[in-house]
Structure formats: structure tokens, C-alpha cells
Amino acid sequence: xxxxxxxxxxxxxxxxxxxxxxxxxxxxxxxxxxxxxxxxxxxxxxxxxxxxxxxxxxxxxxxxxxxxxxxxxxxxxxxxxxxxxxxxxxxxxxxxxxxxxxxxxxxxxxxxxxx
Amino acid sequence: xxxxxxxxxxxxxxxxxxxxxxxxxxxxxxxxxxxxxxxxxxxxxxxxxxxxxxxxxxxxxxxxxxxxxxxxxxxxxxxxxxxxxxxxxxxxxxxxxxxxxxxxxxxxxxxxxxx
Numbered sequence: 001x002x003x004x005x006x007x008x009x010x011x012x013x014x015x016x017x018x019x020x021x022x023x024x025x026x027x028x029x030x031x032x033x034x035x036x037x038x039x040x041x042x043x044x045x046x047x048x049x050x051x052x053x054x055x056x057x058x059x060x061x062x063x064x065x066x067x068x069x070x071x072x073x074x075x076x077x078x079x080x081x082x083x084x085x086x087x088x089x090x091x092x093x094x095x096x097x098x099x100x101x102x103x104x105x106x107x108x109x110x111x112x113x114x115x
Numbered sequence: 116x117x118x119x120x121x122x123x124x125x126x127x128x129x130x131x132x133x134x135x136x137x138x139x140x141x142x143x144x145x146x147x148x149x150x151x152x153x154x155x156x157x158x159x160x161x162x163x164x165x166x167x168x169x170x171x172x173x174x175x176x177x178x179x180x181x182x183x184x185x186x187x188x189x190x191x192x193x194x195x196x197x198x199x200x201x202x203x204x205x206x207x208x209x210x211x212x213x214x215x216x217x218x219x220x221x222x223x224x225x226x227x228x229x230x
Contacts, residue, residue: 004158031216035217042220042221042222042223043159043205043223044222045217045218049214055192056215056217057217069132084152091158091159093158093159095216095217097215102209102216103149103161103164104159104161104218105160105161106159106160108156108157108158109156109157109158110143
């Protein structure tokens with residue numbers, strides 16, 4: 001049963017600290033998405049990768065957020081420095097792009113709390 | 116620009132009663148539509164998707180949705196609610212934009228099932 005995995009599942013940190021979240025997409029998938037979920041904003045797309053190349057990161061605050069795919073089995077989302085307003089659940093999703101009907105497979109999320 | 120509107124952020128039904136979750140979409144091109152479900156502390160998982168093959172789409176766990184172009188709607192229904200259906204449900208619309216699949220999620224509807 002192939003699944004997207006995310007680590008850590010929970011992270012509590014203090015303002016100003018660096019936070020790194022990791023995602024392992026499903027083997028063979030060529031797209032990776034990073035989303036942020038909050039009560040106020042719902043699901044927001046932060047970044048999108050296809051074949052490890054970033055295609056869209058317009059939803060990401062550029063000054064403090066960065067997303068990379070060092071290889072096909074790992075995607076990372078970093079926040080430096082973190083702020084209390086970054087507190088949210090961060091989801092990674094992967095998929096196999098075939099067109100507009102592609103299904104996204106979500107990981108369990110990383111719940112980030114910035115104090 | 117595409118968008119989805121989910122009417123009712125919270126819906127309560129009695130166990131055994133009809134479930135109806137509403138979704139209206141806006142899209143400049145023929146839409147591809149999805150319903151995802153999120154159980155507590157989990158990521159989103161696909162319930163069903165509309166790919167233009169048939170207007171009535173059947174999904175997992177007894178859910179189905181009907182695409183109505185004239186009403187720009189894609190409402191989710193289930194004849195008889197179970198306690199296990201309590202979750203948050205997201206409608207989403209997908210289209211190719213800028214050379215890649217862009218998915219826009221609704222704000223979500225939390226379904227409460229009353230025994």
C-alpha cells in the first residue's frame with residue numbers, strides 16, 4: 001500500500017528557529033505539492049514540483065520559505081526564520097501527471113506550532 | 116480563474132439520514148472536479164472525481180456526486196449517513212494553467228453525524 005510519508009508529524013519550535021519538513025512521495029510519482037492548512041485560509045498551495053523542478057512557488061513567502069527536491073524520493077520545505085503566523089498543518093501530496101484529472105495523494109501532514 | 120464554493124462550513128445530519136454537501140464551481144474551461152475527505156489528524160484522500168465520462172460519479176464509501184453544467188454544481192450525496200462519515204469534505208476543481216495542473220480547493224465542509 002503505497003503512501004506519502006511526512007516527517008516530523010508534529011513540531012513545536014520557538015520563533016526565529018529554522019524548521020525543516022520532509023516528504024517522501026509515492027515511488028514513481030512525478031509531481032509533488034506542498035500545501036498549508038489553517039482554519040482561516042483553508043488549504044493553500046505553497047509549491048509545486050514536476051520531475052523535481054519547481055513549476056510554481058508563487059504561494060510561498062519568498063523571504064522565509066524555501067522548497068527543494070534533492071532527489072526523486074525526498075522533498076523538503078524549510079522555514080527560516082519561523083514566526084508564530086506560520087503555525088499550521090503542512091501537507092505534502094504527490095501524483096502522476098497525466099492531465100487535468102490527476103489524483104493527488106496526500107501525506108498525513110506536519111503540524112507546526114511556532115511559539 | 117477557477118474557484119469552488121462550498122455552501123455550509125458545518126453540516127449536521129442524523130445517522131441514517133441523507134447526506135448532501137453542496138459545491139458550486141467556476142471555471143473558464145470544461146472543469147475536472149473532485150471530492151476529497153479528511154478524517155481527523157489525517158491527510159486528504161480522494162472520494163471521487165468527475166472526468167467528463169459520466170455526469171453521475173460514484174465514489175468510495177457509498178458517496179456519489181452529480182455534475183450539472185447548467186447549475187455549475189457538483190454536489191456530494193450519500194443516501195444514509197454512518198457515524199464513520201464524520202469528517203471534513205473538500206470540493207476541488209482542476210484545470211491546466213501555465214502548463215501544469217492547477218487544483219483549487221474549497222474551504223471545506225465539516226460533517227457531523229448525530230446518533
